[in-house]
Amino acid sequence: MxxxxxxxxxxxxxxxxxxxxxxxxxxxxxxxxxxxxxxxxxVSTKATASRLMTKIGNNDPVKLNEVKAEKEKRIVTPFEELNRVLGGGIVPGSLVLIGGDPGIGKSTLMLQITGALAKEHSVLYVSGEESASQIKMRADRLGVSNSGILLYPETNMQNIREQIDEIKPDFLVIDSIQTMNEPSLDSMVGSASQVREVTSELMKIAKNDQITTFVIGHVTKEGAIAGPKIMEHMVDTVLYFEGDGHHSYRILRSVKNRFGAANEIGMFEMKNEGLTEVNNPSAIFLDERLPNSTGSAVVVSLEGTRPLLADIQALVTPTAFGYAKRTTSGLDFNRVALLLAVLEKRGNLMLQNQDAFLTATGGIKLNEPAIDLAICMAVASSYKNKEISSTDCFVGEVGLTGEIRRVNQIEARVKEAAKVGFKRIFIPKHNLTTELKNNSEIEVIGVASLPQALKLVFN
CATH class of the missing domain: 2.20.28 (Rubrerythrin, domain 2)
Structure with missing residues (x-):
């Protein structure tokens, strides 16, 4: 017993x-x-090993140079932004986890994707949160109600497995994993053990039956996907659907991808008829800039392999309290505090009695070191009350001694800035090459230190 x-x-x-x-x-x-x-x-160890050998086949070590590398076949969807994030399309038999805040549009995105895929493939949509009639109402609004999606409102994994074995779909959607219940466990639905066991079962379904599986996951108040961290290690791809409730734009970000580049992003706009693609996000983030305004600097950030121009704004005002206040939105708070200290020490700006408010406009989140120079320029512009030319943009990491350190993919950043219409771009001196110096589309200026950059921009 x-x-x-x-x-x-x-x-x-x-x-x-x-x-x-x-x-x-x-x-x-x-x-x-x-x-x-x-x-x-x-459990008998011999019996377990025997079953594994039968299932997998020959388990002998193989030399690396004898292994045949096969390129993954991909299914290209009508959504180019989704294809970009996934590394070129959907890999059959992969397990994809999508997380995001409540109401951000995760179910809407999956219904639109599966509606397009159902024209040529069989799709089973398992919903543990909504009834079939509720999904039908959303499908009518999105214009995918005539697709051949099979709806199955269920939370019991045993019943779901039976339906999968009977239907054998090409694509499976689980909405959401926190509502699924493994009846063999006594723990409550949504607990760490339930989520872990359900994820393990879905991984077996995806790999053994070659069923591409999309899993929607809830997030905690800290922004991480709810459940044990091992869930993100088990799946092939982890996508975060980001956005601000006050903006219509949504960002689909890849934080893990076994079949492509991580940190790749795709841009969407939420409308009444659903999500539409944004093919030129740089123009979206810059089209509302006020001319001749202070405290604004444009940075060419790199999200995955996509260069993206974003507007960083700063407001520096004398503090009314005994200590200066620092507030950030879309930027790392600790990184901004460090840069303010560097500006005070190396740039001779008296910021210890100044409140500083910084934001990345449009609801985007920027966290790469290459945005440091733009942050410093925006703060200096607001402090000096001097505007930065609307045709200038900045790229560079700032060190504690005030040096401007090199960044990666500088050619792609310069090319994107020139394409949008900027006339000058400030980059680290160590990134400046002869080819960039002779660029006829945009003037490339190399700077070695923060004081030198401040002098070139404001004097």
Whole structure:
């Protein structure tokens, strides 16, 4: 007879304890432990190895130079932005996890994608949150109600497996994984053990039956996908659907991709009839810039392999309190605080008694080091109350000693700035090549230090 074992697991980080704890010793979260019971069965090691050998085949080591590398076949969708994020299209048999804030448009995106795929492939859409009539209403609004999508409102994984074995679809959508229930476990729906077990089952379905599976996941208040972190390690691709509730633009960002480049982004705009693609996001972020305004600097950021122009704005005002206030939106707070200290020490700007408010407009989030120079220029422009030419843009990482450090993919950044219509671009001196110096479309200026950049821009 199998033994029944009881343990306690932290919902936040997955830490396992033999007894209940009020505070998790691993992540520090309070009241996150939940009870789990499981049957401990003695399994024969030989029997398990035998089954694996039968399933996988020859398990002998193989020399690397004897392995045949086969390029993955891809299914190209009508959404070019989605193809870009996935690395050129959907890889059959892959497991893709999509996370995002509530109401951001995850279900809308998946319904539009599967509506297009259902014209040539069989699609099973499993919903644990909405009824078939609710999905039908959204499909009517999106114009995909006539597609051959098979709707299956269900949360029991045993019933879902039976339907998959019977239908054998080409594509499977799980909306959402936190609502799925594995009946063999006693833990509550949405717990770490349930999410982990369901993800493992979906991985087997995707790989063994070559069924491309899309999984929608909820996110925590910190912005991470809810559930154990191992879930993101198990899947092939992790996509985050980002956006601001006050803006209509959405960004689909790849943070993990076994079949393409990570940190690739795709731009969409949410409209009444659904999501539409934005093919030129740089123009979107720059079309509302005010001429002759202070505290604004344009940066050429690199998101995956796509150069993207964004407007960084800063407002520097004397503080009314005993200490200066720092506020950021779309920018890393600690990075901005560091750059303000560098500006004060190396750029001779008295910022310790100044409140500083910085933002990346359009709801985009920028976190690469190459935006440092643009942040410094925006702060200096607001502090000096001097405007930056509307035809200037900036690229460069700023070090603690005030040096401007080299960045990657400088040729692509310069090309994007010239295409949008900028006349001058300031880049690290060590990135300046003869080819860039002779660029006829845009003037490329190399700067070695922050004081030199401030002098060239404002004097």
């Amino acid at each position: 199998a033994k029944v074992k009881t343990r306690y697991k932290c919902r936040n980080c997955g830490y396992i304890s033999a007894s209940y704890l009020g505070r998790c010793p691993n992540c520090g979260a309070w009241n996150q432990f939940e009870e789990e019971t499981q049957e401990v069965k003695k």
